[in-house]
Amino acid sequence: MNTAQGVQTDTGTEPREQELSIRIPAGGRPSGASALLIPIPPETTVQSFSAIHAPCGWQVRRVETQEGSQSALYAVVDDRREWTINLTLRNEGRPVPLAHFRDSGGGAGELGEDVLELYDSLNLEGASLADKASVIAQCLARRFQYQHGGVGGELPSLSCDALSGNCLDINTAFMRLLEVAGVPCAYYIGYFFPAQDEQQAHSRELVTHDWHCWVSTLDEQNNEWCWDIAHHIKRGLAPVQPALNPVPGRRFAVSAGRNLTFDLPEGRVCVSHLGFPRWIRTDGSTLETIVQAVSRPILADSPVEES
Numbered sequence: 277m278n279t280a281q282g283v284q285t286d287t288g289t290e291p292r293e294q295e296l297s298i299r300i301p302a303g304g305r306p307s308g309a310s311a312l313l314i315p316i317p318p319e320t321t322v323q324s325f326s327a328i329h330a331p332c333g334w335q336v337r338r339v340e341t342q343e344g345s346q347s348a349l350y351a352v353v354d355d356r357r358e359w360t361i362n363l364t365l366r367n368e369g370r371p372v373p374l375a376h377f378r379d380s381g382g383g384a385g386e387l388g389e390d391v392l393e394l395y396d397s398l399n400l401e402g403a404s405l406a407d408k409a410s411v412i413a414q415c416l417a418r419r420f421q422y423q424h425g426g427v428g429g430e431l432p433s434l435s436c437d438a439l440s441g442n443c444l445d446i447n448t449a450f451m452r453l454l455e456v457a458g459v460p461c462a463y464y465i466g467y468f469f470p471a472q473d474e475q476q477a478h479s480r481e482l483v484t485h486d487w488h489c490w491v492s493t494l495d496e497q498n499n500e501w502c503w504d505i506a507h508h509i510k511r512g513l514a515p516v517q518p519a520l521n522p523v524p525g526r527r528f529a530v531s532a533g534r535n536l537t538f539d540l541p542e543g544r545v546c547v548s549h550l551g552f553p554r555w556i557r558t559d560g561s562t563l564e565t566i567v568q569a570v571s572r573p574i575l576a577d578s579p580v581e582e583s
Contacts, residue, residue: 293326293574294365296467296528298553298567302357306563309555313339313538313545313562314361315531316347319370320464321500322520323529326364342537345375348550350540361553365528372500376462376492376532387452390433395456406501408457409493412450413505413516420446422510443489443506444549450491450505451534464529465489465551467569468507471524482526482571487551490520526571 298314316338317325328349330336335352353359398415400408423440431448432439441449447463454461466489469482476482490504501518508516511523520527531550538545543560554562 292367294367294526294528295572295574296363296365297570297572298361298363299570300359300361300553300565300567304566305353306555306557308557308559309563310352310558311540311542311556312349312351312353312359312553312565313540313547313550313556314349314351314553315550316349317363317365317466317528317530318346318376318464318532319373320376320529320532321369321372322367324366324368324370326366328364329362331359331361339538339540341533342539343378343533345373345378346531346533346536346550348538350538350556363530372494372498373462373532374494374498376464377460377494387456388433390435391449391452391456394434395453400457404496405457405459405493406495409454409459409461409501409503410516410518412453412457412459413503416446416449416453417505417509417514417516420449420505420509422446422506443504446506446509447489447491450503454491454493460494462492462532463489463534463549464492464532465549466528466530467571469526469569469571471526473524476524478526478573480573484569484571485567488527489549489551526573528571 316328317323319325330349330351333354336349339348339350398411400411419437420439420441424442431445434449451461451463465487467484468488469484471482490502493501493503495501502520503518504520504522505516507522508514513522534549536547536550540556542556542558545556545560545562547554547562552564552567554564556562
């Protein structure tokens with residue numbers, strides 16, 4: 277049986293559905309772009325996708341990555357100045373999505389000597405997959421200082437004892453080391469909505485303007501362990517525990533995997549990840565949108581309109 281580990285729950289009133297609105301403000305449409313690539317949230321052990329609603333007048337079709345593990349909505353948009361995309365997700369998990377773990381490295385890039393040397397220094401020969409993931413997570417938490425916006429460009433050498441980076445930088449390093457260790461991992465990106473406490477996380481409308489990413493690993497029995505190293509570092513929480521929400525808040529994964537390739541009318545398009553919708557230009561180049569994401573819970577005692 278495949279189960280998810282390290283997922284914290286709360287005993288309060290937990291919403292059974294969440295409505296997620298992605299708002300693209302006026303002025304965000306670049307020259308030469310007529311289509312949007314919008315991620316369709318993956319099925320995970322903590323969420324299932326119900327529906328996506330695009331604005332009236334759009335010409336839309338569903339597309340898949342060449343790898344087959346991520347879907348998106350390809351939309352030829354109208355000329356209005358502002359757009360809102362609404363999604364509905366249920367807070368009920370599915371079995372561990374093993375397809376998300378097929379690429380152990382998660383598309384995290386080349387393995388340099390710095391990665392191999394750091395891994396060798398951890399002395400993990402003979403350790404279990406879960407222990408390997410935990411030791412690597414603790415190592416990175418000691419080396420990284422959280423820096424919003426990231427370092428830009430190539431990740432600095434992991435041979436340095438003091439590194440700075442955002443969640444993407446930290447998880448790129450994590451996935452590279454996991455690949456050397458032979459630990460299957462999956463990369464997720466979406467939205468995290470911070471809250472003051474668990475009650476607010478379950479009951480209030482929350483807003484964010486940023487994406488967030490995290491990593492899951494598998495053990496020998498294909499149990500899933502969820503890691504958010506960046507949030508532990510950011511809040512000064514140690515040691516790093518396998519937990520999706522080490523701080524109060526609400527999260528959605530909207531995409532799984534790195535270096536995603538789509539065959540679109542503009543040609544073959546590759547994106548490093550798909551956290552925000554991306555504008556597609558006629559030459560096949562892409563530009564990440566600027567968005568405001570709004571999350572609204574549908575409480576368990578509220579009526580639910582079936583899609």
